[in-house]
Amino acid sequence: xxxxxxxxxxxxxxxxxxxxxxxxxxxxxxxxxxxxxxxxxxxxxxxxxxxxxxxxxxxxxxxxxxxxxxxxxxxxxxxxxxxxxxxxxxxxxxxxxxxxxxxxxxxxxxxxxxxxxxxxxxxxxxxxxxxxxxxxxxxxxxxxxxxxxxxxxxxxxxxxxxxxxxxxxxxxxxxxxxxxxxxxxxxxxxxxxxxxxxxxxxxxxxxxxxxxxxxxxxxxxxxxxxxxxxxxxxxxxxxxxxxxxxxxxxxxxxxxxxxxxxxxxxxxxx
Numbered sequence: 001x002x003x004x005x006x007x008x009x010x011x012x013x014x015x016x017x018x019x020x021x022x023x024x025x026x027x028x029x030x031x032x033x034x035x036x037x038x039x040x041x042x043x044x045x046x047x048x049x050x051x052x053x054x055x056x057x058x059x060x061x062x063x064x065x066x067x068x069x070x071x072x073x074x075x076x077x078x079x080x081x082x083x084x085x086x087x088x089x090x091x092x093x094x095x096x097x098x099x100x101x102x103x104x105x106x107x108x109x110x111x112x113x114x115x116x117x118x119x120x121x122x123x124x125x126x127x128x129x130x131x132x133x134x135x136x137x138x139x140x141x142x143x144x145x146x147x148x149x150x151x152x153x154x155x156x157x158x159x160x161x162x163x164x165x166x167x168x169x170x171x172x173x174x175x176x177x178x179x180x181x182x183x184x185x186x187x188x189x190x191x192x193x194x195x196x197x198x199x200x201x202x203x204x205x206x207x208x209x210x211x212x213x214x215x216x217x218x219x220x221x222x223x224x225x226x227x228x229x230x231x232x233x234x235x236x237x238x239x240x241x242x243x244x245x246x247x248x249x250x251x252x253x254x255x256x257x258x259x260x261x262x263x264x265x266x267x268x269x270x
Contacts, residue, residue: 010112010120010135013066017110017122018131020062024055025108025126028093032127036101047100048093052076055092055108063088063110070112077166079217081247087113089246091220094123095196105199111223116246118227123198132202132228140205140231147232150207153257158210160184160262161192161200165216176215180269187265201225204253205232211254211262213239215270219246226253235259239270 031051038044064070070086082089088110093099095106104127111121123132132147134140140147152158162184164177177193184191192209194200198221203209205228214222226244230236235256238248241263250270254262 011138013112013120014122014133014135016066017063017112017120018124018133020059020066021108021110021122021124022131023062024059024092025124027058028055028099028106028108029126032099032102034102038100044097044100048096051093051096051099056090059090059092059108059110063090067112073113073219076220077218079165079219079246081116081245082113082219084115089113089118089219089223091196091198091224094198094221094224097195105194105196107196107198109198109220109224111227113219113223113246118223121224121227123202123224123228132205132224134205134227134231136227136231138231140228142202142206147205147228148207149204149229149232149234150210150255151257152210152255155188155258155261155265158188158255158258158262159190159192159208160188160211160213161194161203161209162213163193163195163197163200165197165214165218165221169216173215176269180213180215180266183265183269184262187261197221198225201229201253204234204255205229207232207255210258211252213250213252213262213266215250217246217249217251222246222251226251229253237263239263239267241267 099106119136236253239250
């Protein structure tokens with residue numbers, strides 16, 4: 001994944017985006033409880049929507065103000081290419097299902113996408129205070145520390161992850177997920193299946209995990225992690241090996257030393 005863009009301008013924008021995402025994180029943290037909220041499906045969905053609405057109220061105006069002429073991608077579960085130009089792709093509660101169940105794998109993310117490629121991203125974890133950032137061409141960081149992907153070259157030694165992008169996907173996608181997990185269990189060391197995608201992709205960018213794949217194309221779960229992994233030295237493609245963009249149908253982000261081997265296993269299933 002590569003892009004040409006005004007690097008200096010995007011770097012200047014980073015402080016405003018980080019401030020907005022951290023402020024939104026305070027709102028989401030205030031709503032967090034260490035126990036599950038909601039018993040019925042309707043109750044759980046109500047809690048999820050309440051989180052989204054509360055955080056979006058904090059996040060939307062500062063981001064649109066920070067980048068004149070930018071637009072807002074309304075549906076966080078949407079996939080596919082965006083119209084040309086600059087778009088904010090935001091997940092106000094990435095890992096919302098974990099948040100409402102009292103778990104700790106959740107974050108606030110905001111990514112500026114330019115002509116279908118992510119060029120700036122902030123991922124903030126309110127529970128730990130950690131903030132992951134990346135600018136295209138400027139590297140990826142955890143707080144003040146540069147990130148670097150794993151140096152592994154043996155898929156058999158790799159910790160690999162995947163997960164479903166959203167509830168209610170079609171049965172064919174679920175079967176492909178199951179087949180791919182089996183294939184990776186045979187060929188890798190350990191496979192982690194969890195949600196959300198961003199929380200696994202930050203581990204790939206930091207070299208804690210070695211690869212992540214996904215068959216669905218939900219933009220908000222992939223754009224932040226795609227830029228972080230790419231800027232940390234990883235390889236980000238679709239399962240045919242073509243450079244990934246928001247119009248791609250599937251996704252693979254991996255350490256360069258195992259990317260080809262992982263794609264060889266996954267591409268026949270895709």
